[in-house]
Amino acid sequence: MAGEGGTLSFSVASVVEDVLQQHGNRLGDLDLESRKAGEAASRRYEAAGWLRKMVGVVAAKDLPAEPSEEEFRLGLRSGIILCNALNKIQPGGVPKVVESPCDAALIPDGAALSAFQYFENVRNFLVAVQEMGIPNFEASDLEQGGKSARVVNTVLALKSYSEWKQTGGNGIWKFGGNVKPTVSAKSFVRKNSEPFTNSLSRNLSINGKSFNSLSSDLEYSNKMSGSGSLSMLVRAVLLDKNPEEVPMLVESVLSKVVEEFENRIASRHDMVKEAPKEIAISQGNKFLLKSTCDNKRTEDKNLVIFDQQQRDIQELKNTLRTTKAGMQFLKMKFHEEFNNLGMHIHSLAHAASGYHKVLEENRKLYNQVQDLKGSIRVYCRVRPFLSGQSNNLSTVDNIEDGNITISTASRHGKGCKSFSFNKVFEPCATQAEVFSDMQPLIRSVLDGYNVCIFAYGQTGSGKTYTMGPKDLSEKNKGVNYRALGDLFLLAEQRKDIFCYNVAVQMIEIYNEQVRDLLVTDGKIRNSSQTGLNVPDANIIPVSSTDDVIDLMNLGQRNRVVGATALNDRSSRSHSCLTVHVQGRDLASGATLRGCMHLVDLAGSERVNKSEVTGDRLKEAQHINKSLSALGDVIASLAQKNPHVPYRNSKLTQLLQDSLGGQAKTLMFVHISPEPDALGETISTLKFAERVATVELGAAQVNKGSADVKELKEQIASQKTALARKERETEHRRKESESSPFNSNHRLRDAGDINLFRQPMGDVGNIEVHKSTLRQKSQSFDLDEILANSPPWPPVTSPILNEDEKEMASGSNNQFNLANNDDMDDTDAATSDSSEPDFLWQLNQSKFTSMTNGIESKTRKAISKASKIPGFSKSLHPSQGPSPSRKLANGAGGFPCNGTEGRQVHLTGNARSQLGSNAAIIPVACCQPPASSPDVPRLAWI
Ligand SMILES: Nc1ncnc2c1ncn2[C@@H]1O[C@H](COP(=O)(O)OP(=O)(O)OP(=O)(O)O)[C@@H](O)[C@H]1O
Incomplete structure (x- = not known):
């Protein structure tokens, strides 16, 4: 049975043959080969005869009446006899049969051409035969020896078909067993005209099935497989068998055949199974190849890309080099600028520090200006x-x-x-x-x-x-x-x-x-x-x-x-x-x-x-x-x-x-x-x-200076006028001030002090002050002096020497300017603090009668101070206020109020009691008339 699609390409005959051989029956005893050969020869002769008959002896000149197997093959190899025979039976079955050798001359390679033409003829014949339903053979069977049996089979089948056709062609022609209802089995069998077939068909039955039908099946199988030797084999095997042995034998043969089939089918299956793998492998190989190609292509592509990348890298390297150079340049520039900046910052810092210094200086100057202006x-x-x-x-x-x-x-x-x-x-x-x-x-x-x-x-x-x-x-x-x-x-x-x-x-x-x-x-x-x-x-x-x-x-x-x-x-x-x-x-x-x-x-x-x-x-x-x-x-x-x-x-x-x-x-x-x-x-x-915002005027130092000399000159010039005025008013004043020092009077006068206050700007300017003093020197008025005495002036502390004591206590209250002669040597204070002292001196003559009052107050004060152990009186109560600047400043004593100036020496216990080692203690010092109003100042200039 020829496998369709080539999957089962083994023949039933070969299988049965193998089985029979394996079976070990007596097939070996038979002269199978010779018998087969004889049978094959007779069949070949029959086929050759029929062909010669069909195509004519002349046309079949290459085919002897009784050809050997080789002769038979070579005679039919061109396919011409076969095609012509077939066309006789079925005209036009092979439309074109290449017969003329001259056709081949047209082709340079004649041998190759004829082989090709033969193959064409054979192929056309086989196609036509197949269409007719006649058992076929392979084209290659005519190319190699030993395979002519199958060709013989086909020719005999064709002969049978021809005969069937000649008899009328009723029903369906079936090679070797097709029985038309109208046709007897015999006629069919006649088609298969082997001598032993008839006997078998008459006698054999297997498992209730007639042997004849079995034989038919075998024949059919043979037909299908394209081999006519199977029936011969079977016949050969069963020929000499007793009818009782046949079923057993057939059964055994069949089971073996079935087994063999199964094995082969199984192995075929395996092959089929393997086939996809092989296909797959081949496909895989293809794929591999493809992928290799792809790889190659990819490689090529990659190479191109690689080259491109190399170029890019090179380009990038160049760019990098350029950039590096640029960076280097920028770095250098940056350093340069950084240094410049550093220098700039340095100079700025310097300027800033300078600025701060200037600020500081400004502040100092501002403060100095403030001082000069006397701002608070x-x-x-x-x-x-x-x-x-x-x-x-x-x-x-x-x-x-x-x-x-x-x-x-x-x-x-x-x-x-x-x-x-x-x-x-x-x-x-x-x-x-x-x-x-x-x-x-x-x-x-x-x-x-x-x-x-x-x-x-x-x-x-x-x-x-x-x-x-x-x-x-x-x-x-x-x-x-x-x-x-x-x-x-x-x-x-x-x-x-x-x-x-x-x-x-x-x-x-x-x-x-x-x-x-x-x-x-x-x-x-x-x-x-x-x-x-x-x-x-x-x-x-x-x-x-x-x-x-x-x-x-x-x-x-x-x-x-x-x-x-x-x-x-x-x-x-x-x-x-x-x-x-x-x-x-x-x-x-x-x-x-x-x-x-x-x-x-x-x-x-x-x-x-x-x-x-x-x-x-x-x-x-x-x-x-x-x-x-x-x-x-x-x-x-x-x-x-x-x-x-x-x-x-x-x-x-x-x-x-x-x-x-x-x-x-x-x-x-x-x-x-x-x-x-x-x-x-x-x-x-x-x-x-x-x-x-208040400006007080520049502060003045309370210091004896060259001003004093000038002032003394001015004082001297005033002295005469003062003395004159003093004399003129002396009597009147004595009368009016016969009572002790009238503090209420001063209080009343002092209440009006502000009426005489000079503007701050004027006060603050030393130069103005001096010139003002000079300008107004003639406007002196004692009442005003008293009235304008400051409420809390710097105190003066007259420290009286013996002369001064005398002067202060002397019956002659006339202010003796001569006593001031030594002022130059001692104190030349010109400040506010010293002025009241001097003013007090001026007042001394004016307030002669006041001394009693002062004395009483002084006594009181000293008696108070003397209660402190260690205090001793150093100032006679009758001394009164300090009559001279010398006393106030020259002896190192503390300024003392002119009205109640008292001087107490702190000794021994008192000193230790107060924790002081000071030599002289003014106990209570009240300030004589004020310094600030300009009138009093003018008075003593
Ligand atoms: N600079 C400071 N540092 C630390 N403590 C301070 C400071 N100033 C004030 N105090 C504290 O604040 C409290 C009040 O201060 P202080 O008595 O001096 O105020 P005052 O203005 O004098 O009050 P009063 O008008 O009643 O006299 C105190 O306990 C003082 O010790």
């Missing part, structure tokens, strides 16, 4: 939050270079307000820092300047802390203690050049009454009761910091401190520590006298804030009154009003010299950082800003 310096200090006030937001927004910015967001609308002062101290500023900033100012006291530092601010803002807290630890010591310590230190350093004496006063103004805080007898005298402008305050020399501590403790004990709702430690009074310094130049004998007020004002807050009534309310009202009087004075000074209302309060009287004279004045304004205090803070700072 204003420092601001912000108190830190106190312990227990944590998490408070400060109202101070910024502090920088003398500017302070207050955040007014909470109560005064959103925003800030800035204020400018000479200096602003941050909350963290230490006491030492604060002091170091004002140290030069304080030191200038030793150089003969008057200095006033007053602390302003609401209650609890730190005024006392700055000026002089009780706590005298190194860290907390205030300005007062440090100032005195510094003065002592400086005095010590200058001891080879100057001999300094330092003495202090402490007073307080409480409810508009001035109180001496340095009383030792527990009684606090109120000088205002006497109608005096200057308090009758003890002045205690000090020579060490221990002395100072003792005095401060004493003063503190005597100070009136009241409790308020705001601050139960709040001081409800103004306190003032006055430090008097007198220095004598050891070489020249000239003296310098400086005076420093350290004023701790009472709280500046409004009364209603204090929530007080009764006594406390009264205190607060007094404080407010005095502070508003201070405000008025400041405002007048700022506006350069001719009238400055100093006398509206004791405080303004106290500060008159500092505010209106030639003192160096510093206001230390204090503010609290709490938001609650914002209102007070703003009003405090506004007030301070106003104060800063």
